[in-house]
Amino acid sequence: IRKLKRHSGSSRPPLPPGPKPIPFLGNVLELNTDAPYRTYAEWSRIYAGDMLYTRILNQEIIVLNSQEVAVELLEKRSGKYSDRPLLAIADLFGCEWASVFANYGPRFRQHRSLYHQFFRASAALSYRPRQLQTAYEMLTHILDDPTHYAEHFDTFATSVVMSATYGCDINEGETLGRSLKRAADIFCRFGTPELAALCAAFPFLKKLPAWFPFMGWKSEAAECRKLANVGRDGSYLWAWKQVDKGTARPSMVVNAIIRYRLDDDSKDPQLVQAIKDSAATLYAASVETTSSILVVFVYLMMLHPEVQVRAQAEIDHVVGTQRLPDFGDRPALSYVDAVLRETLRCHPVLPLGVPHATSEDDIYGSYHIPKGKAIAHNEVKYPNPTAFLPERFLQSDGTLNDDNLPWIFGFGRRICPGRHLADASLWCAMVSILAVFTIEKTEGSEEVKWAKGLTCHPLPFPCKFVPRCEDKNGQRIASLIYATRVES
Numbered sequence: 001i002r003k004l005k006r007h008s009g010s011s012r013p014p015l016p017p018g019p020k021p022i023p024f025l026g027n028v029l030e031l032n033t034d035a036p037y038r039t040y041a042e043w044s045r046i047y048a049g050d051m052l053y054t055r056i057l058n059q060e061i062i063v064l065n066s067q068e069v070a071v072e073l074l075e076k077r078s079g080k081y082s083d084r085p086l087l088a089i090a091d092l093f094g095c096e097w098a099s100v101f102a103n104y105g106p107r108f109r110q111h112r113s114l115y116h117q118f119f120r121a122s123a124a125l126s127y128r129p130r131q132l133q134t135a136y137e138m139l140t141h142i143l144d145d146p147t148h149y150a151e152h153f154d155t156f157a158t159s160v161v162m163s164a165t166y167g168c169d170i171n172e173g174e175t176l177g178r179s180l181k182r183a184a185d186i187f188c189r190f191g192t193p194e195l196a197a198l199c200a201a202f203p204f205l206k207k208l209p210a211w212f213p214f215m216g217w218k219s220e221a222a223e224c225r226k227l228a229n230v231g232r233d234g235s236y237l238w239a240w241k242q243v244d245k246g247t248a249r250p251s252m253v254v255n256a257i258i259r260y261r262l263d264d265d266s267k268d269p270q271l272v273q274a275i276k277d278s279a280a281t282l283y284a285a286s287v288e289t290t291s292s293i294l295v296v297f298v299y300l301m302m303l304h305p306e307v308q309v310r311a312q313a314e315i316d317h318v319v320g321t322q323r324l325p326d327f328g329d330r331p332a333l334s335y336v337d338a339v340l341r342e343t344l345r346c347h348p349v350l351p352l353g354v355p356h357a358t359s360e361d362d363i364y365g366s367y368h369i370p371k372g373k374a375i376a377h378n379e380v381k382y383p384n385p386t387a388f389l390p391e392r393f394l395q396s397d398g399t400l401n402d403d404n405l406p407w408i409f410g411f412g413r414r415i416c417p418g419r420h421l422a423d424a425s426l427w428c429a430m431v432s433i434l435a436v437f438t439i440e441k442t443e444g445s446e447e448v449k450w451a452k453g454l455t456c457h458p459l460p461f462p463c464k465f466v467p468r469c470e471d472k473n474g475q476r477i478a479s480l481i482y483a484t485r486v487e488s
């Protein structure tokens, strides 16, 4: 939680415990900027408690370390805890319009209403056939070129989101998504939280020109701004033209254009802008998360051959070997679902979630309130928390327990609107890979490096995808795909 408002009265309860901030810099010198969640986890151990207070330059932060406190504040008091902190560089990088940065107000509500219409659980069902088809196509890409498996995960995630958002097929999705991808790449490399904190503390930095020493990032920011706008407006226009030509496929933007009869741009400019902005946010929100989780999955499967054997035995038993799994098989594949949940719990890719901000002062317990891995690795709830044990999600009769990790997707009114789409994408990608390949170690597999920053996932590492059947030229996989008809 960021952006705290100070109480004026002297009877204010104390702030939660935390490291003593030094004047002006706060605790910035002690923060591990490559992996800030590690520093927060360490401080949480030292200042034992469910809440931790820290200050990074002039930004006050409260880290919530327990699911109970997060639910109490971010869900039960969500009226006060659903704002976002100002990201001082969002406008420079041209992404201030993204839903994820929207303040809690009318624009936020309009975006959330669009997401609810087109991505709630029942609406997300309509995207499943295309998700499955895309997952099967990913298998052929892995077979042809296993070394670049992480790129195939990116292509898979891009295809799913561009199809669900604009109704594109795989090739159109890659072309249209290119500007959004390049913008997201620049933002991830240059738009770091440290730069945002510096610009918040020294707003004059935002005004300095790109030729000024240490201001090289400004040219990147300008490029990002251009690409983000081109990607957002171009993708909307493409979907609009498909509706006009009668060739549009059901998707968020197409359905919205039809439902609200937006046959010309001047009809309801505010609504059109909300559709453009909320739709373009989905690319950045979904591709990096989905594809990083799949890399974590490959890493864990490589390290746990016994888990693969058990999951594959379950798939062979339920699905057989003459077709690929589909969503109808999911209820009978409890162990595969347990593997999915344990992958999300063991290495959450967003260990700090996305910060919320308070819109009013609050008091919780004895603390004044001007997120995390700690929840995933809670020793009481998940004994031996660093071990990868899918069976912790199974009951004694082999069925799934009711812990479906709701916190992975955040809390309250800000909860991830793409969670149903994400869950289906991850399941069909993982089950298809397990059905067809065994992931094994190879030379260099031991030297796994991890991404730096707010996300936590291994960088692509060498490993082998061994086809489970003799399939040198992909014939067997092609015939399995053919045998598994997907109706869209």
Ligand code: HEM
Binding pocket: 099, 100, 101, 102, 161, 281, 282, 285, 286, 289, 290, 293, 350, 353, 354, 355, 356, 408, 409, 410, 411, 412, 413, 414, 415, 416, 417, 418, 419, 421, 422, 423
């Ligand atoms: C694949 C795994 C994914 C994970 C782990 C994930 C997780 C999250 C989390 C933790 C948040 C912040 C919630 C909060 O503030 O409490 C979030 C926000 C968001 N997610 Fe996801 N997400 C995933 C995939 C997706 C997908 C596939 C989409 C869209 C199709 C999506 C769209 C969004 C959007 C638009 C927001 C911003 C919501 C807001 O600020 O109101 N996400 N996600």
